[in-house]
Amino acid sequence: MQTTMNNSNDGTSGMSIKRRFTTAGSDPFNEFEWITTDLEIRNMDGTVAHDMIGVCFPSGFEGVPGTVAAQKYLRKAGVPAALRPVPEDGVPTWLQRSAPDEEKLQKLENSERYIAETDFRQMFRRLAGTWTYWGWKYGYFASEEDARSYYDEMCFLIASQRSAPNSPQWFNTGLHWAYGIEGNPQGHMFVDPDTGMMTESTNSYEHPQPHACFIQSVSDSLVGGSESIMGLWEREALLFKFGSGTGSNFSNIRGKDEPLSGGGRSSGLLSFLKIGDRAAGAIKSGGTTRRAAKMVTLDLDHPDIEEYIDWKASEEEKVSSLIIGSQLLQKHASLIMSAMWANDVEIAATDMNTNLELKKALINAVKDGVPEPHIKRIMDLGDQGWKSVNFQVFDSDWQGEGYITVSGQNSNNSVRVPNKFMDAVEAGDDWNLYWRTELTSAEKEGREPEPCKTLPARDLWDQIAYTAWACADPGVQYDSTINEWHTCPEGGRINGSNPCSEYMFLDDTACNLASINLLEYYDADTRTFQIEDFQHSVRLWTATLEISVLMAQFPSQEIAQKSYEYRTLGLGYCNLGSLLMHMGIPYDDDKARSICGALTAIMCGESYATSAEMASFLGPFEKYEENKEHMLRVIQNHRRAAYDVESKEYDGLSVKPLGIDADLCPDDLLDAARDTWDRALNLGTEFGFRNAQTTVIAPTGTIGLVMACDTTGVEPSFSLVQFKSLAGGGMLKIINNGVKLALTELGYDDDQIQEMETYVMGSKSIEGCSSISRERLTKAGFGEAEFAKIEDAIGAAYDIRGAFNVNTLGTDFCADVLGFNQEQMDNPFFDVLKHIGFSVSEIDQANDYVFGRMTIEGAPHLKDEHLAVFDCATPCGKYGERSIAWPAHVRMMAAAQPFISGAISKTVNLPSSATIDDIREVYNLSHTTMNKATAVYRDQSKLSQPLMNKLVDTSSLDEEEVNDSSTMTTENAVKQVVESLPLPAEQATPLAKAYVQNYIATRRPLPDVRESKTMKARVGGHTVYLSSSLYEDNRLGEIMITTSKEGAAWRSLLNQFAIAVSIGLQYGVPLDAFVKSFTFQKFEPSGMVSGGTGRVKMATSIVDYIFRELAITHLGRDDLAHVSAEDLDTTSISRPEHTPDGVARNIGHQRNVQTTLDSVMEMNEPTAFDEKEETVQEDTSSYSVAESARAMGFTGDICTNCNGSQMVRNGTCLKCNECGETTGCS
Secondary structure (H helix, E strand, O other), rough: OOOOOOOOOOOOOOOOOOOOOOOOOOOOHOOOOEEEEEEEEEEOOOEEEEEEEEEEEEEHHHHHHHHHHHHHHOOOOEEOOOOOEEOOOOOOOOHHHEEHHHHHHHHOHHHHHHHHOOOOHHHHHHHHHHHHHHHHOOEOOOHHHHHHHHHHHHHHHOOOEEEEOOOOHHHOOOHHHHOOOOOOOOHHHHHOOOOEEEEEOOOOOOOOOOEEEEOOOOOOOOOOOOOOOOHHHHHHHHHHHHOEEEEEOOOOOOOOOOEOOOOEEEEOOOHHHHHHHHHHHHHHHHOOOOOOEEEEEEEOOOOOOOOHHHHHHHHHHHHHHHHHHHHHHHHHHHHHHHHHHHOOOOOOOOOOOOHHHHHHHHHHHHOOOHHHHHHHHHHHHHHHOOEEEEEEOOOOOOHHHHHHHHHOOOEEEEEEEEOHHHHHHHHHOOEOOHHHHHHHHHHHOOOOOOEEEEHHHHHHHHHHHHHHHHHOOOOOOOEHHHHHOOHHHHOOOOOOOOOOOOOOOOOOOOEEEEEEEEEHHHEEOOOOOOOOHHHHHHHHHHHHHHHHHHOOOOOOOOHHHHHHHHHOOEEEEOHHHHHOOOOOOOOOOOHHHHHHHHHHHHHHHHHHHHHHHHHHOOEEEOHHHHHHHHHHHHHHHHHHHOOOOHHHHHHHHOOOOOOOOOOOOHHHHHHHHHHHHHHHHHHHHHHHOOOOOOEOOOOOOHHHHHHHOEEEEOOOOOOOOOEEEEEOOOEEEOOHHHHHHHHHHHOOHHHHHHHHHHHHHHHOOOOOOOOHHHHHHOOOOOOOOOOHHHHHHHHHOHHHHHOHHHHHHHHHHHOOOOOOOOHHOOOOOEEEEEHHHHOOHHHHHHHHHHHOOOOOOOOOOOHHHHHHHHHOOOOOOOOOOOOOHHHHHHHHHHHHHOOOOOOOOOOOOOOOOHHHHHHHHHHHHHHHHHOOOEEEEEOOOOOOOHHHHHHHOOOOOOOOOOOOOOOOHHHHEEEEHHHHHOOOHHHHHHHHHHHHHHHHOOOOOOOOOOEEEEEEEEEEEEEEEEEEEOOOOOOOOEEEEOOOOOOEEEEEEEHHHHHHHHHHHHHOOOHHHHHHHHHHOOOOEEEEEEEOOOOOOEEHHHHHHHHHHHHHHHOOOHHHHHOHHHHHOOOOOOEEEEEEEEEEEEEOEEEEOOHHHHHHOOOOOOOOOOOOOOOOOOOOOOHHHHHHHHHHEEOOOOOOOOOOOOOOOOOEEEEEEOOOOEEOOO
């Protein structure tokens, strides 16, 4: 059956809905298998917020989709336990809304009267029911049968994970219709559909807020009116509270030092942006639904454009300055205090002339930039008897005061780039900046404005490229292209976008989103795309989004009015990358781009056709007639792109769109795309359109997780191996299903496919493993019970060491059979396999055999020409090297853009090795391929990412001045001896030189019997033993180093290095000199540190670690420690403790929990080192937790909702794979 429109033109008929997925008279939910399980939801502080008992959902929602939907979308409180129908004239009984049954509620205990949603059917029904209710009341359906068909079909589409609306719909829609929940009014407005009059909402949910995306105007006025700067912050707060995102173009605000009408000078744009940024940050921290999502946009001719471009990069640099400066201040304050109170004096020695140590301390403090008034303050405190002073020392903690202090961290930033600027860049011309007041005056006087500054366009373009390379902002929006595709220019220009850049329309408008899961429409058996099912879904969702405009309330009168007048929608899709792999087509391929173009054309064309259909009986949007010519021109250009016409045939476009390549596109998709646009144009010409825009491609962050999508929007697959959490606990690691289908399509037989799948995923069993065989394990004491436990554990383990651990084998077996002591059993990183006697190489071979290589590169039978089919956004696993090149990302966006009303939210991902020139070329290619907007993300470009801290290369820093406070040079030594000798300087100098040289050349050997101690630690997965011997005066005189790194050469080199340092120490070279030379040196192995004193947690190399420990132990250099001594004091109430939820610290009545990667990933790394082993193999398993996390796409950002670190790129935003939180709108 196919959906058909009602062709009656009497102005009263509605839509005719034919069923494709459901059957009349049958509950649509009967099509699914339902699972009931318990879920636990935690607050940000780690405490349990809800024990959700008996949550029921379809089997497809098992794992992450169900957890995310339950945590974010199920109503947690306020649902009446007893309901009654509310009869309304003309509303069928089955569609009547409900209200609390007060009589029945009074008979219940207070605690039982209001409950939570626990069944997903409740949630699905309140969504579909509300849409059907409003659609029925206002004539969207031709008959009650059509309304019922619509309701059933929408229930099925959501429950089957074929599609989903944006988050605000789940949050707000249906609470009043299904449960009678009202809530206090929040100042929202709506246009009454009966009267056309602006009306203020009387409660929060009767007219829900279903819109995710807003664009708001802001005027050059500080206060007064909703369009003022302060009025904007208030409107933003109202949107953030209800889970929506907003963007604004701030180009109307005067630049810094621009003349004011009342005299004086403007404080500039950045001063106000910083206020708004802090306000958004406060909402993000204290909101109850989601974090703030915000876009800041600025025109390139604004006088503050240079400062704006540098804003984020310079603010992140401030964090580094705060960290460094605070540590230097504390260091010098301690040195000054120590010098004043040296030798246990009773009164502080503050005279620099007699206290040479104090003089040196003061001089070095001044050299390091400590302000002299601050030095004076420290000395004054010493005069008053203070013997120490402690200042706040900032760190790089994501929630520490360092980051909270700076601005610019709570928004996406973009610049508007017109064609005129791109022409100036290409020609090498200058670019003018203008006072805002000058532009206004010139327009009134009919003259050309005078620039306030002129600079080379290429310099400004280079500045944009550099800052995007440095901190991933600003993104670029191509102003001319955007406005050439504008359907309603009579209403004004398009100046801004929503936070994710996919919704672009007039200021003070809104858009509600929905996305369709493309993979659900691909028939794997016939290997065809189900076009009619897809078109049917598009038609239903277009109607749904239009009804949502009808029923919605808005945060301001202006937005309510324009939404009523233009009725913009935002239908999109997701899972394109996964679909292409299922079809056996490389992402970076012209055929893939033609398929993308065709699918996007079908979606947008069908949506516009449906809009025209609704206009036939509801009428076009109010502002259609004045924009009719413009809108039909845009529709014509969409249609021309479907036919891929010559450039000259397009109307009003500067850049030719990337049309559908008829030679590469499958015939059925091509025919459907062209037919759809023919219908859209014909219907629109006859009836007009109900909506000014209908489609965007959003990042689908949270709803993508709810639909169990592998990819979002037009993104490629991230990796060949997917990780699925099970509702009952544990993790299932499965190969991308597209791999099997692609290999079949490429001509491989079943045996070859099985062999390749095993290569990627492993055998998932130790049976047949030669390196860790059953025979050797049996000799070690393993029995059938232990083998069974290991086989069961493999399914939930990340690697082979995770299967062989104490929890799996049991404490009795480990203690009695394997001989573990209590310390070994308590150590979560203890390497059981190495303890048994397996070498590192044997363990690695077993890991590859059981768990696979997680990449298809090098797989048996695979032909080189087929590798591109399986390329992903990043190299797969630790062995993968191939990935999709950045131009493919840009060109895929270009393939979809000609068939999108708005734009595409997508990030062009680049490796950390990408250059500034690469960033510039991304922007250039985006412009020439007619993309409307582009955001880039260079891996490791964010200073705020914890995972990136260890990657900063400090080895090329300038050498420190050797003449600092703790290093005595030969010249200084000679000078001090000269001053001490009772001789004239001329006679004392040669004697002093001889004395000093003789002292330097004299070695002070260690006594034969001396005190020594050894510490053991692990650096980046490698064990290191550091032994140190002391003189009688406790001065360090010798070190010895042993590691588990492979090869005699490496160990010998470290041994000789230790001897060289020891000789230097015995000849009088100060330990501090070695510390300054060797700390921060970067080479492998590096990374996280465990063991030792416990005060060093990260090292850039083994040498860096060694000299940090020596400096902390022997020099008191607390500034080189990551953990304070207080934190190691078991009696301290503020001492951090490692919990299953992360690192917890009690401060007063607060308990703060910072989630770590170790707390969210089931990974174990080797730690033991057997000194009796004659040869230690290369530890290729040093593929650390951090690297594993990066291989799974985690950026290192911390989720503001659950504190987890499973944040991944998602369009131009981020989403949390753990709880579904997103930094965008969807």
